[in-house]
Amino acid sequence: MKDINVYKLIAEKMSSMTKAQQKLGRYILQHPNQVTFLKVGELAEEVGVGDATVVRFAVQLGFSGYPALQERMQVSLQQQLSTAEKMYLSEEVYKDEAQGIQQIFHGEQANIQATMKQLDMNAFHQVVQDIVGAGRVYIIANRSAKALGIFMHYYLAMMIDKVEMIELIEEQADTLYGLNEKDLVIGISYARYTKRTTEVFSYAKDKGAKTAALTDNWASPLVPHADSVLTAESQMPALINSFVGPLSVINALLIYTGREKQSGFEKKLQDLEEVWDTFGVFE
The missing domain is CATH 1.10.10.10 (Winged helix-like DNA-binding domain superfamily/Winged helix DNA-binding domain)
Structure with missing residues (x-):
């Protein structure tokens, strides 16, 4: 065995x-x-x-x-596990048609509880300070984790001036030119971990940048290259990962970053509201 x-x-x-x-x-x-x-x-x-x-x-x-x-x-x-193996697990765990949906929701509730329980508060506040104090912030996320990266990038870009989302390093390698100890690189990866995310994250660490890993456990390949690690429960016996826990951690990071940047952030939001009103962005 x-x-x-x-x-x-x-x-x-x-x-x-x-x-x-x-x-x-x-x-x-x-x-x-x-x-x-x-x-x-x-x-x-x-x-x-x-x-x-x-x-x-x-x-x-x-x-x-x-x-x-x-x-x-x-x-x-x-x-x-391969995608096919995860599909097999899903069929076994959720085979009861009447209870399957309830089990999924209960599983998501458990993921939130586990994420809250295991969250390292010192690391959390350190990442917030690193975001606020960084010369530039880079977010590295690929495949399904890309959705989390896009969400985080969208709101961080409202709060701080220099935020880059790196998805295809082959097309964006020049973006990393001049990477140094004043910059922060946030790597987002949950099992199955993407090789490219780990490679770029490792490169950032070698260049002296501060690194923060958003991942699922301490066995993650991002951890050896991270200054700060924030874990969130993402496992579920299904084809997809559960991103309820990871998204909650990102939400908390965004909210606390907004609090730290409140004075300048409020002015920026007022200016953005004027732009949105001018072009009728919202109903």
Whole structure:
């Protein structure tokens, strides 16, 4: 069982499990980042099952006990499932037509709770100060995380003068000319992590720029190159990632950045309102 991804194994074994074990399995699939470091009693309490159920669950999967399962979960957390494998997980977890939608919403609520619980407040305030004090701010985001980057760039551009969104480095490499210690580079990437985001983020660190990683866990490839790390729960057993937690962190960063920039920001907003009124931007 050395090379198997344990989350895929759980999905495959779900149909042969007891109801209590299925409940435990669904919880693990929906909250892989949270579960990985929980002890037997802590996991049992979170799910609402007995300690014995957790132990039997591990044995049912072919492990000698929960410690062996836990070790494998920690390894599997770093293995990125393919799109097809995530689709398979989705079919197993949400197979109950009547309960599936409810489970998705409950999963999103749990992601918000987990994000709030794990948020490093010192790192959060440091990133706000780094944004406010930066000569230039660069946002690096690709593929699905691009949506988060565009949202963040849109509002940051209202608050500060020099903000760049980097999507295609092949076409925007010149933008990074002169990158230095006065600049801040924000890397946004959640599993499956995009290679290009990590490469550009690493380059920024090598050039001496301050770096802030918005990612899902401390095993993320962005972390070794980050001065500040803000994690948010993004996992769900489905084709897509959950961006409820990450977007909440970005919302909080924008709100606190706006507070720090309030004096100059208010004047800029007034000027923008005049432009919007002139061209009838809003109804």
